[in-house]
Amino acid sequence: MNAQTDVRPERAIDSEATTAMATESHMLNPRFYTTDFDEMDRIDVTPVRADWDALLAQMKSDPNKGHFKKNEEWDAIDWEGMEPALKAEFIDFLVSSCTAEFSGCVLYKEMKRRGTNPDICELFSYMSRDEARHAGFINDALREAGIAVNLGFLTREKKYTYFRPKFIYYATYLSEKIGYARYITIFRHLEAHPEHRFHPIFKWFREWCNDEFSHGEAFALLMRTDPKLTAGRNVLWIRFFLTAVYATMWVRDHARPRFHEALGVDIDWYDQEVFRKTSAIASQVFPVELDIDHPAWVPTLKRLERAMVDMEGARARGGLGGLLGKLGAGARAGACFVRLYTLPVKRRTPPESVRMEPAY
Amino acid sequence: MGLLKGQIDIAPCTVEVVHVFEELSAHVRLDDGSVIHPGDSVTVSGAPVIAGYGESVTERRTATIRRAGPLRRAWTRLTGDLEFMELCEFSFSEDLKLEDAA
Numbered sequence: 001m002n003a004q005t006d007v008r009p010e011r012a013i014d015s016e017a018t019t020a021m022a023t024e025s026h027m028l029n030p031r032f033y034t035t036d037f038d039e040m041d042r043i044d045v046t047p048v049r050a051d052w053d054a055l056l057a058q059m060k061s062d063p064n065k066g067h068f069k070k071n072e073e074w075d076a077i078d079w080e081g082m083e084p085a086l087k088a089e090f091i092d093f094l095v096s097s098c099t100a101e102f103s104g105c106v107l108y109k110e111m112k113r114r115g116t117n118p119d120i121c122e123l124f125s126y127m128s129r130d131e132a133r134h135a136g137f138i139n140d141a142l143r144e145a146g147i148a149v150n151l152g153f154l155t156r157e158k159k160y161t162y163f164r165p166k167f168i169y170y171a172t173y174l175s176e177k178i179g180y181a182r183y184i185t186i187f188r189h190l191e192a193h194p195e196h197r198f199h200p201i202f203k204w205f206r207e208w209c210n211d212e213f214s215h216g217e218a219f220a221l222l223m224r225t226d227p228k229l230t231a232g233r234n235v236l237w238i239r240f241f242l243t244a245v246y247a248t249m250w251v252r253d254h255a256r257p258r259f260h261e262a263l264g265v266d267i268d269w270y271d272q273e274v275f276r277k278t279s280a281i282a283s284q285v286f287p288v289e290l291d292i293d294h295p296a297w298v299p300t301l302k303r304l305e306r307a308m309v310d311m312e313g314a315r316a317r318g319g320l321g322g323l324l325g326k327l328g329a330g331a332r333a334g335a336c337f338v339r340l341y342t343l344p345v346k347r348r349t350p351p352e353s354v355r356m357e358p359a360y
Numbered sequence: 361m362g363l364l365k366g367q368i369d370i371a372p373c374t375v376e377v378v379h380v381f382e383e384l385s386a387h388v389r390l391d392d393g394s395v396i397h398p399g400d401s402v403t404v405s406g407a408p409v410i411a412g413y414g415e416s417v418t419e420r421r422t423a424t425i426r427r428a429g430p431l432r433r434a435w436t437r438l439t440g441d442l443e444f445m446e447l448c449e450f451s452f453s454e455d456l457k458l459e460d461a462a
Contacts, residue, residue, distance in 0.1 A: 154375055
């Protein structure tokens with residue numbers, strides 16, 4: 001435990017101390033969702049019972065309980081000396097990751113609370129535990145950088161939107177598996193090139209991403225309980241999710257050149273590598289795979305990226321010219337997305353047994 | 361009241377915040393079993409909940425639930441899915457241009 005937590009002054013003093021130490025605060029802004037809880041209560045994991053029980057037993061044993069601790073491996077960081085552009089991108093990485101883990105924790109806990117199906121409630125309690133732990137770990141790294149969390153959202157008006165359960169499965173499954181692929185690819189790269197490891201948090205990525213991997217496994221099993229979820233018209237949804245998630249990742253990663261340069265990572269290579277790993281893993285449950293080696297794939301992603309940057313520029317310019325620029329760039333981005341979505345896909349037959357182990 | 365706006369309900373709630381090294385989490389639980397439906401808005405009354413680093417805070421508060429009318433509820437059910445990207449994490453924010461940290 002961090003030495004700073006050993007003393008617990010009164011709240012007012014502690015809050016003051018936090019404010020004094022922190023030069024800025026970042027507002028946690030999770031979204032709030034509802035779903036069809038009755039449908040989730042009706043899930044029957046019988047068809048995958050053996051795999052389900054094994055996975056939940058593993059999650060219950062909490063193999064990473066001791067992992068998220070600072071030890072001598074946690075090197076001191078010279079935040080003041082960090083190049084400003086890199087610092088800005090790295091802090092964006094920490095804040096976004098912390099918010100994502102925090103939002104996951106809120107969503108999973110809500111699902112556990114609202115549900116009555118014991119299998120599902122148990123799963124969500126473990127996932128919520130892991131996400132809260134990850135959020136705490138990143139939060140500590142942010143505190144070292146002089147950035148405090150702001151929980152002001154708690155007393156703000158919260159609007160609840162709605163997702164059908166299957167959308168939650170597709171999106172969170174993909175998000176957890178892509179998270180695994182992203183972290184493990186960086187971890188392996190830095191194993192080979194430790195001179196690029198500019199912050200100790202990357203040393204924790206391997207065990208961290210194993211949590212992401214097993215969360216993804218749980219959603220893969222859930223999708224296997226109902227064959228309709230990965231057949232018929234839903235295949236078009238799956239293609240849509242894959243395309244949207246891959247394209248978004250490409251655009252956002254390319255907007256962080258200093259972060260990747262500092263890691264010694266070529267972003268084109270990194271993103272394609274992450275897509276490749278994610279696609280190989282997702283063949284456990286999805287009947288289609290995007291053809292990322294298609295001659296039009298990378299060039300269309302690059303055009304999409306330029307269109308998105310132009311759109312941002314037009315938005316910043318404002319006025320009539322900005323509006324027209326935004327419309328034009330938006331149309332180009334839309335056309336790129338349609339092109340990516342309609343590229344031929346590879347058909348896959350998911351294996352009999354769905355379970356996989358993290359192997360990269 | 362109407363198709364867009366529904367009634368306003370008041371419910372007792374418990375706010376739990378854990379702000380320690382091992383965990384960062386925050387939840388609002390409605391204590392009387394009130395159920396939130398698509399399109400509803402919830403506001404927890406009172407001053408901001410403050411949990412300094414190293415603290416776990418549990419507070420009893422009151423929540424105001426602004427119910428969505430039938431039209432808003434239907435609309436939220438119909439279109440909520442379109443915001444699915446919110447469920448995905450990408451390591452970075454959507455801002456394509458960042459201000460340099462000073």
